[in-house]
Amino acid sequence: xxxxQKVMLLRIIIAAVIMVALQFVVLPPLxxxxxxxxxxxxxxxxxxxxxxxxxxxxxxxxxxxxMGVATLGAIALGLYRTGEYSEAVAVMLFYQIGExxxxxxxxxxxxxxxxxxxxRPDYANIERDGQVVKxxxxxxxIDAIIVVNPGEKVPLDGVVVDGSSSLDTAALTGESVPRSIxxxxxxxxxSINLTSVLKIRTTKEFGESTVSKILDLVENASSRKSxxxxxxxxxxxxxxxxxxxxxLILALLxxxxxxxxxxxxxxxxxxxxxxxxxxxxxxxxxxxxxxSIPLSFFAGIGGxxxxxxxxxxxxxxxxxxxxxxxxxxxTGTLTQGVFxxxxxxxxxxxxxxLIYFAAxxxxxxxxxxxKSLQLAxxxxxNHQAVTDITEYSGKGVSAMVDGHQVAAGNDKLMQQLQVxxxxxxxxxxxxxxxxxxxxQGHIVISDKLKYSAPQAIxxxxxxxxxxxxxxxxxxxxxxxxxxxxxxxxxxFAKLLPxxxxxxxxxxxxxxxxxxxxxxxxxxxxxxxVLSRADxxxxxxxxxxxxxxxxxxxxxxxxxxxxxAKAVKISKKCMGIVYQNIVFAIGxxxxxxxxxxxxxxxxxxxxxxxxxxxxxxxxxxxRALFVRxx
Amino acid sequence: MKKTYAIEVxxxxxxxxxxxxxxxxxxxxxxxxxxxxxxxxxxxxxxxxPQAVMNEVRTVCRKVEPDCEIFLK
Numbered sequence: 260x261x262x263x264q265k266v267m268l269l270r271i272i273i274a275a276v277i278m279v280a281l282q283f284v285v286l287p288p289l290x291x292x293x294x295x296x297x298x299x300x301x302x303x304x305x306x307x308x309x310x311x312x313x314x315x316x317x318x319x320x321x322x323x324x325x326m327g328v329a330t331l332g333a334i335a336l337g338l339y340r341t342g343e344y345s346e347a348v349a350v351m352l353f354y355q356i357g358e359x360x361x362x363x364x365x366x367x368x369x370x371x372x373x374x375x376x377x378x379r380p381d382y383a384n385i386e387r388d389g390q391v392v393k394x395x396x397x398x399x400x401i402d403a404i405i406v407v408n409p410g411e412k413v414p415l416d417g418v419v420v421d422g423s424s425s426l427d428t429a430a431l432t433g434e435s436v437p438r439s440i441x442x443x444x445x446x447x448x449x450s451i452n453l454t455s456v457l458k459i460r461t462t463k464e465f466g467e468s469t470v471s472k473i474l475d476l477v478e479n480a481s482s483r484k485s486x487x488x489x490x491x492x493x494x495x496x497x498x499x500x501x502x503x504x505x506x507l508i509l510a511l512l513x514x515x516x517x518x519x520x521x522x523x524x525x526x527x528x529x530x531x532x533x534x535x536x537x538x539x540x541x542x543x544x545x546x547x548x549x550x551s552i553p554l555s556f557f558a559g560i561g562g563x564x565x566x567x568x569x570x571x572x573x574x575x576x577x578x579x580x581x582x583x584x585x586x587x588x589x590t591g592t593l594t595q596g597v598f599x600x601x602x603x604x605x606x607x608x609x610x611x612x613l614i615y616f617a618a619x620x621x622x623x624x625x626x627x628x629x630k631s632l633q634l635a636x637x638x639x640x641n642h643q644a645v646t647d648i649t650e651y652s653g654k655g656v657s658a659m660v661d662g663h664q665v666a667a668g669n670d671k672l673m674q675q676l677q678v679x680x681x682x683x684x685x686x687x688x689x690x691x692x693x694x695x696x697x698x699q700g701h702i703v704i705s706d707k708l709k710y711s712a713p714q715a716i717x718x719x720x721x722x723x724x725x726x727x728x729x730x731x732x733x734x735x736x737x738x739x740x741x742x743x744x745x746x747x748x749x750x751f752a753k754l755l756p757x758x759x760x761x762x763x764x765x766x767x768x769x770x771x772x773x774x775x776x777x778x779x780x781x782x783x784x785x786x787x788v789l790s791r792a793d794x795x796x797x798x799x800x801x802x803x804x805x806x807x808x809x810x811x812x813x814x815x816x817x818x819x820x821x822x823a824k825a826v827k828i829s830k831k832c833m834g835i836v837y838q839n840i841v842f843a844i845g846x847x848x849x850x851x852x853x854x855x856x857x858x859x860x861x862x863x864x865x866x867x868x869x870x871x872x873x874x875x876x877x878x879x880x881r882a883l884f885v886r887x888x
Numbered sequence: 889m890k891k892t893y894a895i896e897v898x899x900x901x902x903x904x905x906x907x908x909x910x911x912x913x914x915x916x917x918x919x920x921x922x923x924x925x926x927x928x929x930x931x932x933x934x935x936x937x938p939q940a941v942m943n944e945v946r947t948v949c950r951k952v953e954p955d956c957e958i959f960l961k
Contacts, residue, residue, distance in 0.1 A: 263898075309954055316951045322901065362898055369924065484920070492904045550900040557924035 261366065267359050274302035274352050278345065288342060295344035296334075303330065303351035320499050322544040326354050329540035332533065333861065340530050346861040350541055357869035361550050364876045368554065368883065372561035378430045378449040378470055380414035396465040403461050407452045413459070416468045419444050421458035427451040431473070431567065431815050449473065472807065473815075476569055485573040487836050491552045494844075495545035502851070506539035509855060526857070538854035541864040547843040551875035552836055558882035559832030566885060567815035568825045575811045578794050579829035583774035584766055585724050585822060588759075588788075589731035589741055590627060591781035592798055593715075593819055594706040598631030598688065605681050606700030611636070613700055617667040617692050619660040623648050628688060631704050651675065652784075653732050653755035655690070666693040669734070671753070673698075686736050705737075708744065715819035716745045722826045728766070730759045730778075730788075759788045767793060779822055780806065796822060827888040835882050839875045846871045891938055893928045894959040895921065902953040909948040915941035928958060 260268070277298035286294065300307075303326070310327035318324070333347035382393040384406040391406055396414040399405060404420065407413050413426075425437040428450040437453055440446060446459055449470035465471055510533045517527040526532070556573035563570050570576055590596050603610040618636040621629035622645055633640060648658040654675065655668015666676055673680040673691050678698050683689045687705035691698070709715075716727055729750040731738050738752035751762050759778075766776045778785075778792035781799055786809040789795030797810035799817040807813050814821045850867035853859035897903050903923035910919040910928070915936030920929045930945070932938055939960065946958045 312954050313952075318952060321905075321952075358899065361900075365900075365924070369926075495901060495904070545901060546899065549904065553900060553924055 260363065264359065264363060264366070267355065267362075270302050271352065271355055271359060274298040274348065274355075277301075278348055278352065281345070291342075292338075292344065295348055299330065299334070299344075299348045299351055302348070302355050303327075306351065306354070320503055322499070322546065325499070325503065325540050325543050326351065329537045332537045332540070336530060336534055336537075350861060350865055353865045353869045354541075354544075357546065357872050360873055361546065361876060364880065365550070365554060368558055368561070368880055371883070372557070372564075378412065379474055380412040380448065380470065383414040384408070384411075396468075399461055399465065401461055401464060405459050405461060407457045407459060409452055409454055409456065411452055412470075413446055413448050413450050413452060413457075414468075414470075415459075415461045415465055416448050416463040417446055417459035417461040419446055419457055420460045422456050424455045424457050425453045427453050428816075431469070473569065476571065476807070476813065485556060485577040487577060487833075487840070488552055488556065488573060491548050491840070495549050498545050499543050502539055502543035505851075506536040506543070509539060510536035531857070535854055535857060538859055538861060538864040539851060541861065542847055542850050542854065542867045544868050546868070547847075547872035547875045548840065550872065551839040551843065551879045554876060555832060555836045555839060555879040555882045558880055559828060559835075559885075562832075562883040562885040563825065563828045566821070566824060566828070568821055568828065569813040569815065570825070570829075571811050571813075575794055576829045576832050578775045579777070579812065579826055580833040581773055581775045582724060582777045582794060582826055583770060584726045584728065584776045585719055586728040586730055586763060586766065586776065586778045586792070587747070587819070588778075588780035588785055589729050589733060589738065590706060591817070592779055593712045593729070593741060593745060593747075594708050596627045596706065596781065598627050598704045598706050600631060600635035600702055601687060601705050602685065602703040604683060604685075604701055604703065608699055613692055614702060616660055616663070616665050616694060616699075617690055617702055619645050620648075620656050620658040620665045620667045624650070624656065627706075628690065628704060632690070632702070663694050664696065667691070686740050688733055688737065708741065709817075709819060711818050711820045713745050715823060716747055718820055718823035719826065720746075722823045722830070724823075724826065728762075730754055730762055732756075756784045756787060759785075760791050763788055763792050777822075779819065781817060785809075796825070824885075824888060828885045831885060831888060832882045835878055839878055842878075843871050843875050889932045889938070891930055891932070893930065893942070895926050895928045896957040896959075897923070897926070897953055898955070902956065905952040906949045906956060909952050910945045913941060913944050913948060916945065919945075 277294060281294055306323045307327050309323040313321045313324050330347045330351045333350065334344055337344040337347060380396055383396045383399050384391050385394050385399060386404055386406060399415055405415065419440055419442050421442065423441040425439045427437055431447065431449050448468040514527050514529050514532045517525050556576055559576050560570050560573065587593050600614065603613055606613045614632060614636050618632040619640055621632055622640050622642055644661050646659045648656060650656050651668060651672055655666065655672040657666040666672060667690050669689060669691065670680065670682065676693065678693050680691050680698055681701065683701055683703060685703045687703045689701050689703060691701045693699065719727060726749065727747045729738055729742050729747050731752055732754055733752060735752040738750040742750040754762065763776060763778055770776060775793035777794040777796055778788050779796040779798060780789055786805045789797055789806060789809040794812060795810040796812045796814060797806040798814045812825055847867050850859055850863055854864060897906060900923045903921045907919055907921035910916055910930065915933050916930055917933045918931040932941060942958065942960050949956050949958065
């Protein structure tokens, strides 16, 4: 509890004690009034002050002013008619209890969520002159050697140079099984070293490290407001003035009309109608709505980040819940992206030589195919021997290798270069190799499905996604094979990155209003598609910066079943949002009607104001619990 | 230029009001107040002096919510 909250709680308790005590003793009228006024002022003096200030600043419809008018009105009625002040004090008391509860609940969930994301490292251990000193992570340069002891957070991204250990990445990925790590492995900041000391050579500055990126993303999330939030703040803006005007009309018009027409069946005293109007004022506060909707989104986003799903704003929770089509990149998203050279066909050279030339030509590329070629060659490559590298996006590369003109790529590249090639009947990625204009054979490289991929597609179906699609640059047979094995509805093969954008656009155009198309990619070459889709989902936040930038949702690990999880979390969150909107508006309107008819008293109005807010806040907090989805 | 400021405010509606008022200040191109994270993100117009603009923003915000605070680093 903050200091402010403690003081408020004390004021509430004092006022409540006076209130309760006054129910049991009979005092002379003047003393009675003074006791009630004391309780009233203890709990509500700040509201009255704010109301006066607001009035001075020309803001007559703020809730402080309304509360002030409603309660002072009730006291005035008590003076003239009933001698009963408990309702006035109760309205103020419960209003303050509601405000207090709201501030407490919001503070709690705020802390709750920031604790989840408590991955910011406070220091880095750096070796200086043989001694280990603690420094600010900001001060550590690239290529510095840092030491991470067991139990400490890894402060910067780097490569392990000494030691092996296991890492807890739960805060980053939601994955609870520790990851084992050895010399030469890349290590990401924000994970916790569990078992033994690691020495790490840093590869990024703190500001560029994974942990800073993620914190930045989480802290700036929910600034992009959803349509529901925009609706609510607009609603709040018109709701209060409308109810106030209605209250004024209610106080004046019915008694005048009833008197003029001389209807004896209806009450005609101004006191009665003013009382009804005051009920309106109590109900007019839009708090329940205004707090519960952003809180639901905040809790939803917080719950999702605990599961390793980072959503960049509440607007994307809304879109995710409306997603009907999910399009996947294949390589690295549904498949492991770890390619293996499986066969070499029609080679006039020795197999190793063919692989050597292909690997050399592709040595500058970070594409998984290039990596698998290097892996298959198995020896270090002399990059100096490669010059004049030209990349043909989605097709392949050409380069000068050891004085030979080498081209390596797929069927399209061969067609572009007008070289006669032998097509392959194997399922896999085919790299044709041309040396000095002469076809030298091809290399078959294939990829494995991710273990969780079939499950991921199945649970998407379960989550209400009507169509899944694969978009790939790979050839027809590989795409068909993957789609069939995973149960994906459709596939489009041999797409260049720009074709993927076109396909996504086609699908978006086909969708009826209000259904969304999501694209899931691992980030390599995907940035344009990620930003074009209604929702771009980037996989593996440890990966490409451009993808994280372009995406709307970032999955911390590369498990495709997190996509279904993200959809389910969003649906739950939106469910809660709608419940709160309908519930809060519904109860308020109902109580307004009952109040106008004289069927509601002040206590019901208090419930409509404070009770509804408390229930809506509690409901909103449910959005945080998403582990079991 | 965009800057993010920490703020202190008690109620969500007040945060909305602060946002509305801040948007009207000269030199503010856009403003988003996030009640949940207690952050105010301000995009300044070309050539505006953030310090002066933010002082004005604070003044107008105090008018709608007397006990709000904007922390100008």
